Amino acid sequence: MSLAPSSARPLACLKQALRQCRAERHQLRQYATAESHYPSLQTRYPAPSPGFRTSHATKQNRPEVNMKKIAVVPPPRSIKKVCPDPIEALYQSQLKTLDPTGARTRLFAKTNVDRAQVGDILLVRLKSGDPFSGVCINIRRRHSPIDTAVLLRNQLTRVGVEMWFKIYSPNVEGIEVVQRKQGRRARRAKLYYMRKPSHDMGSVEGVTAQYIRQRAGGTTRGKAGGQKKKSKSKK
């Protein structure tokens, strides 16, 4: 409502003000009577001291005033600052001994564009026993890089043979890429379809034998796998 004075009733503006005054007085009277009507609303205890916090209400947190002070020795440096992830530290120390040059790690690192991939023909040289070569049909990466393993498939005496090799195993002397996958890259992570007779590559012994002959002779005949093997390979 506006308080604009009208020319016909000059004192009409006072009417609004008086009405407000009356309402306020009525309210004040109600506040005054509230205390006497409701004693439960009155505070029974004196107000808390200025430094009081609600957590002090429990006995354990009560400030120790007028008590003998107990000195506390500062704690030593936390081991978390030194070694926050001991399992990772164990992996790193293991890698240092298992793969000192880092070649094996690079060969299977996901960041490396020239890494060994499924579909490639790999040759695994072992400390004890004959080397094994085959098409890599699965690369298993679990928990940590150390657990990485490859599944190689080959045919020996016309029987399909598959072997798992842990790439960091002390038994494995070196891993070499004999031949990259021909044509386009594999569209699957696991090439288990190669177990089917219609997709089976058959024996890769011939490819491997040629590769070994080349490497021994040092002649490069411009083979696709020929140049690549130098950058990759063994520890």
Added chain:
Amino acid sequence: MPPRLSPFVQRLPPRFLCPAVPRSFFRALGSIQPKPRTNPERFNHGHDLPVLISSRTSAFLRKEPMLPLRTGAIAIKKGMSAIYDPVTAKRIPCTVLQLDRCQVISHKRRDIHGYWAVQVGCGTKEAHNVSRPERGHFAAQGVPLKRHLAEFRVKNAEGLPEIGSTISADLFQEGQFVDARAITRGMGFAGGMKRHGFSGQPASHGNSLTHRAMGSAGASQGSGSRVLPGKKMAGRMGAEMHTVQNLKILKVDVENGIIVVNGAVPGPKKGIVKLQDAIMKPWPNIDPSVGVSGMGSTAEKLEASV
């Protein structure tokens, strides 16, 4: 007929002089014959007698040959992994444990407490989270506050390192065997199949609604129509102290406080594990000062500071 008073009661002062004395009591007393005093010599008291088998002293003596010579350490379980055995090139499952500010807090002495033990603490705690009596215990020894405390019993006083000294990972050597004690993970209320490995019932062949039940709890009339004490049944499983003996130490990293042991260790990750020399193997031939660097207690300095 009024009962006759005994001569003893008759000798009492008259009733009006001491009215509170009950006269009937003395009357009854007269009939009780005094018993002969028990002879204290009927027990064997001599100092040269053999120690009773069920006594505390004999329990201590029985255990003594099994007690380790050195203290143990409190480690924190960080998780499981595997490492290659350099000889056989096999991948061995292992548990990674870490020591976190592991220190000797106090001693338990045979003459005072009845046994020899080292109290070891690890971790840390904010002072306002530690009760006053506990803070007093740490301050009296002059050592920092610890989150976890544990005792490691040792054979004699030579196994007690200096209070306040830090226990490092090289307390244990690679190839050594240890016992790991920890509280297992709590499984809650578990059935007989999970808790005790009962076979359960077949899945089919007309079976219905009863596949994992305990089965019978015992025979009827022949064996007394009751359940024999100690019968394995469903109940709370886990969350109890468990010891795994003879775990081989595979790797020790002093800087990072890492101890790698062969196989599994009870308890969840981040749980505390008590490690001590294996009691089933010959004691390691190691100088007792190895792995325990004497930092010393600051009790005197603390006294001065307050």
